[in-house]
Amino acid sequence: MLQNTTLTQVSFLGLHGTLPLAVAMLIAMVSGILLTLVLGTARITQLRRLARPRRRHNR
Template sequence: MTHARGGAADRPTGPGLPGSGHHEPGGPEVPEGALEPAELRAGDVRPGAEEVTPVRPAPGRPATAKRARPTRISGTWVAVIAGLVVLIVLLIFILQNLDSVTVHFFGAEGNLPLAIAMLFSAIGGAALVALIGGARILQLRKQARRR
């Protein structure tokens, strides 16, 4: 049977060669069809150890190490740390502005610390912006589905 690397008919035969059925005195007998050493196989093109050369980077370009891409978890940690910093600054602001003020809103009137009044107004503004932004996102999604 022959195959891509050469069959028994492709192998050289003669005294002392594997696959020939002959053997030198004192040498081991290689039966017909046995695997022979790589250097005797026809079509073996693997390089030897002396032929392998290391690959070097192109001249003029410094070899730079790849930077690791940020992950979702690292982004979450950055957000948590930024949130803690904002909360600490907000707490300091509240503690320094505890003077009571009178607040009027749509006919309602009340006394509360200045910092708390400002915090409520900031939360109300953020909620208003979030509602308008969410409505715009829904509008754009609906428009994209139509296309």
């Protein structure tokens, strides 16, 4: 990270700015990890609900 201090222009969803390349890469990595965790958790929850045995109310 110490070697990638060159300022880089960043534009994303209408936001524009300049920051060091290392910081931009770190933000991209953390954002990707968080997105993967959120989507993965949602999918696992969905699959668990489908796999749960259905109980009958006619006893």
